[in-house]
Structures are given as structure tokens and as C-alpha cells.
Amino acid sequence: MTRRFEIDAETLPDLPGMMLVTVEALKDLGGSATIQELDEKVIELEGVTEAEQAFTMPRDENRTRVNYYLAWARTYLKRGDALNNSKRGVWALTEIGSAISDLSATQGIYGQVTQEERERARLKRLAAKKADADRGEEIEVMADDGPADEEDWKSALLSVLGKMDPAAFERLAQRLLREAGFTKVEVRGKSGDGGIDGVGVLRVNLVSFQVYFQCKRWKGVTAPLAPPA
Template identity: 45%
Template sequence: MADEAQIPPYQDFLWPAVVALRTLGGSASIDELLEQVIVQQRYSEEQQAVLHGDGPRTEIGYRLAWARTYLKGMGLAENSQRGVWSLTEAGLNVEPEQIEPLRQKYIAASRSKNGARPRRKDSTPESEGFDESWEDQLLGRIMRLSPASFERLAQRLLREAGFTNTQVTGRSGDGGIDGLGVYRLSLVSFPIFFQCKRYVGSVGAGDVRDFRGAMAGRGDKGLVITTGTFTAEAKKEATRDGAPPLDLIDGSTLCTLMKEYGLGVIVTTRAVEDVSIDEEFFETGF
């Protein structure tokens, strides 16, 4: 198993992230950006499986998150409320030799703004911690479920998404198939087999092939749901030419769907006031 030492530090993700965004047309979702960086940098499945701490975030995903944050602070990238990252004009034109000077400039400006504080010589953003997101908290809670409970959660989620006759059928000797549901699209309906993988880490291409093999002769529509991630090779295998395509739901997508359907997530909307001075009021003499 690879370890964190085999994953480059966050600053080595800065230029690859810029190149990946350029390759993707100047903008990308977080998942698209991560997958493109993995492909371009040729990270192995073993490297993709390395977790940050106890997970669920992978070390590559964690360090790329820091790189995104730095690119934003360096004025090279920006993100929308929907989590889409895009290059600014400066990001579209930056050269690789400019990255490190811009990073040092951003670090100096941040320290000046936040006040000087003692730092270890080997201090890095990784060593200073990363705020746990609601997605991390939700995945942590799901990980405390039993395997059977996670299967029932997947069943409930699919029902909320419009599946009918959804059943949990997982049993030993069933080749990894955990359930079956029927999805209707307009006038056509078709069965979809699903598999639940409740663990941290990455689902590899071998797991995808095994699940497809278990479906052989029984159906050609499949769905793999995991609390972890899928390696780039697994995603490629899921859509391989000549083989029945499989749909993949990773931990991030699972959290988004649970939020969308109100399962285990409470969303509170807060009103924020923007207050500014009305100069015209004062100038007109009240």
C-alpha cells in the first residue's frame, strides 16, 4: 500500500490544477478537476487509495483542495456557489515559473493580514488542519451504520429518486449484488441492480468488473454506491466500450443526493442583511 510520502505536497498540485482546468475548457466541477489531475499526473490506483488520516477524504483529494484554495488566493481561480471552479484571466495566462512567486506573495499577504505567528519550519497547510465539512460529518455518520443498515439507506434513497419495487437482496453467493429496483423513464421501465460499498478508500476497476460479472445474464443496468471514491481506472471501466455501462455514486454524490431528498440532513436557511450608507439621503438635507 502506498503512503502519504508518495503523494506530492499541495504546492505540487498548483500547476497541474491549472493545466487540468485549461484542458477542461477553463472550468470544472471538483470531481472533474480531481479526475483530470489524476489522469494527467498518472497516479496509480494505489496512490488514489491513500486516505488523509482516517478518511473519508483521499490524500490526493485533500491536497488538491488546498491547491484550489491557494489558486483562489493567488487570483488564478474562482469558484461558484455550486462548486464549479474556473480560471480567471490571470489563470488562463499564467506560466509555470510564475506559480511559486505568486504562492509566496499570497502566503506573505495572508500572514500580514492575519498577524505574525510562530510557525514550525516544516509547517504546511496539511499540518495546520482542514475544517471538516458537512459532507465529511455525514459520511462519518454513515460509516457507523451496519452493512445491512447502509443497504436499507440505499434502498430508501433509490425510492426517493423514483425507483419502484426496490428490494435489498444481498446474500452470500450473490456475486456482490445487494439489491434490485425498477426505474421508469417515460413509457419504458427497466430493472437496475445495485451494489453498496460502505467503506473508506477507493473502489478500483477490479471491483467494477466483478460487479458487472455478477450481473451477467441477469440484466445490463447497474449502479454502484459507495461512501468512498472511485479510482480513475474504475470510472473508465464503468463506461468501457463493448461492456454494459455502470453508473457510479461516490461519497460526495451520495451526500448531495441525501441533502437533495432530505435524508439525514437538516438544511437551515439564514437571511443575511447587506447594509450600506445612502449618501443621497444625507446630501438632500433629509
């Protein structure tokens, strides 16, 4: 296999290559992953050796070079609108990221972001100010409208969920579980009603639990389960 990037003690690795493998890893993981899951999958796909994984940053011996530069690869992809990430550190492919299939695409993003970084930062500051102003207006409108708006968005959400194809529903379930703190989320089966079955690992303090889950979709109102006799 031809390597897309290599790690050594001094030189900068091929960031577009790292970006491409990052996209491939996310596709293998169902479209979303925690940083740990993603880094492990990239190392697996690229065949990064133990010697390469042992190289550390000059001023931070607790951080490996491969993890450091993979973080930069994610940053470039995010600035190129190919990835997004949540407050819980779950990274996910966007439509742009899902369409990436070769090195030329990540090279294009890398070049674009490198050239536009300063301008993007300026626009981001302006956008943040505008967002704050818009958010204040939105809060006032929501306060006036009351519960009606809440019901509207709930109905809209249920409509979207009901129309999702099974593959999209599977990716959404994985993403929600990762956002809730699960790792190693795997879908192991699909049921005839459009639901899915799977397993994930949930860590609570120092203890990790293997949790099995089911995700179902029903239309209309469902009756609660009867208590055991």
C-alpha cells in the first residue's frame, strides 16, 4: 500500500495526505467519531508504525507528533467545510467531506485554507458580532411566541426522522450516542421496522460499561409497555 503520509522526528508530514486518510477513517466509522476513535482508525488504515507513533513534540513530550498533526488535519478539513465537530469532541463528515475521494480534493482545501486563513478570521469576528445581535432578536421572538414554536420544531423534527433512509438513520443514531459520551459505537443488525441494534461503550468515572441499544421508528402514537404481571 502506498502511504499518504509518514511521521518522523523533524519534518512536517504531508497534511493533505493526513486529511484524506482522516476522511476515509470517518467513512469507515459511519460518518462520525470521537478523536480517540478517529486517530486509532487513521493509524490503522495508514499502517503508522510504532516507531512513528513514538515521536513526540519538541516542547511537549506528552503529545505525539502523529496526534498533533492529525489535529491540524481535522482543523483544515473543518475550515474547508468538510468536517464539523460538537462540544463533546465528536467529529462528523459534512456533504462536502463525504464527497472527497482523492488527494486532489484535500490538496485543494489545504491550499484554499492556507491562503484565506487571515481573511476567514476577520470574517469570523464580524459574523460572531452579527450572530450575537441576531440571537438577541431571536430570543425576543421566541419569548413572544411561547409553546407553539416548540411544538412546530418537534413536529418538523419527527417529520425529518420519519423520512430518513435507513443508512442516514443509522449514522444519526451513532452520532447521538457519541454525543452522549459513548465510544466504539457499532451497529450490529437492522430490523424490519427500519430500526437498528448495536453496542457501545460508556465510561462513568473509572468504570466502562458495554451497553446494547435499539433504535426504533414508529409512526403515530404508541402505547406504553404494560408492567410485568
